[in-house]
Amino acid sequence: MERQRSFQKTATGRLYLVPTPIGNLDDMTFRAVKTLQDADLIAAEDTRNTQKLLNHFEITTKQISFHEHNTQERIPQLLAKLQAGAQIAQVSDAGMPSISDPGHELVVACAQAGIPVVPLPGANAGLTALIASGLAPQPFYFYGFLDRKPKDQRAEIAELEERPETLIFYEAPHRLKKTLANLASGLGADRPAVLCRELTKRYEEFLRGSLEELADWAATDQVRGEFVVLVSGNPHPTSETPTVDLSEPVTVQVDRLIAAGEKPNAAIKEVANLRQMKKQEVYRIYHHLDQEDAEK
Template identity: 50%
Template sequence: MNQHQQADICASTLYVVPTPIGNLEDITQRALSILGRVDLIAAEDTRHTGLLLQHFAINARLFALHDHNEQQKADILLAKLQQGLSIALVCDAGTPLINDPGYHLVRRCREAGIRVVPLPGPCAAITALSAAGLPSDRFCYEGFLPAKRKGRMDTMQALEQEPRTLIFYESTHRLVESLRDMVAVWGPARYVVLARELTKTWENIYGAPVGELLAWVSEDEHRARGEMVLIVEGFQPQADGLPPEALRTLSLLQKELPLKTAAALAAEIHGLKKNALYRYALEQLGDDN
């Protein structure tokens, strides 16, 4: 069969189908084909998925499968698959199982020898990473930080020296608190990119040292609204001391320029990394206080 031809829907098969995270045009033709032809769609929220299907004129049977019932309902869906039905698994937005329901069902299917077919498609974490300008060859997806401050601080401390780029989801009402805790644990110079409302009308991607990012978010309440991904620079071990001439240049520039600008210029003059000089200057300011 030519790979571009419409694939047949197989009996006793679970299809893991990503759906748009905002822009409906991001859905794939293959996803639409499968959603329109399977026997049943297992959805995180049947009302939400119903609107998506209505938009694309797809009539389908829906089955509610969410965080609160998945372990109980997985066996019901497994039985249907074993009887020969084809089922598509979807979440409200993005790729199922990535901080969304589906793990228990997929695991039960794998254990029972049921075929699981994954489709590529939208994922907020990967979409944000692709535009963050931080290293993407190695990264660590951490999902949502704990809601309570102690758990959040403990998680950040455990990740303090993680060298890989870190990816977090965060909610509107906890963004400022999480950024404050990042400043407290990792220091104000750790570079963080906030990606908001990806693929939507008010999409915004803004990166800065986390101390500056916190100030930027706090200036306008709208900057803390929407669906958010935080991409965090991995831990960067500092070399044994910065060149004395670079520190002298930095000190002179600081007298006339904002700290961030002074660090950038000193780094360019001496061929160093801007963040290294910026961290040094922030540490010096902290020591002076």
């Protein structure tokens, strides 16, 4: 076990994960601006894109490129600077670092090296879309980008068909038509879904309907902008629900779960759910308590 206290005095520097706006520059937080101003170095997915943001907020901190194609080269360099005491801010082109963007490998390397990793809250396209979609906001399952190869994409979708959570995907405009067709085929044409386009920007738009309706729209309309695709979860998954032998003693069932590695209270709760009993009643039976003892 390792323990990180983000702001405890340390001989090393810190890695700050700084979200950037997904469209509207006014969504940049005061803390994010100050962190970028105070950092010794900014590790940016695309230095040209980030420079526009820095110029807007009059930030003069030096940048270094850090993207999916130079990860192995950059991580040792960034670690050396952090171990020497440098404060480094890491940003992606838009939104949260590591969420469908570079960053995760650097976080892992810092954690392994004992270097504090400090996350800042901020813009995220998936959650921004979710809260305005009208679909169930929790639980949700964030998937990000599906595979680009049609066969592999269909296989991924098939694995998601039974999930009851609201599904969140990202997709580029030129792939949206085929992806929606595959989703409609794999998850069901009538499954409710929402397309969120150009979030926080001037042409922000929400299209709500069935997967079939949205696929038809994408097939006939001129699709522009980056999309978040949200799909309602399966309300009636067909996965088999564990069955229980009601003739078997409660104590035997609890003991079997404990023997399999469950903690006693968790085992009691699971047996209560399976038998549709109150947890307190299963607890009383398992511990051989009479009603009076259980109520004390």
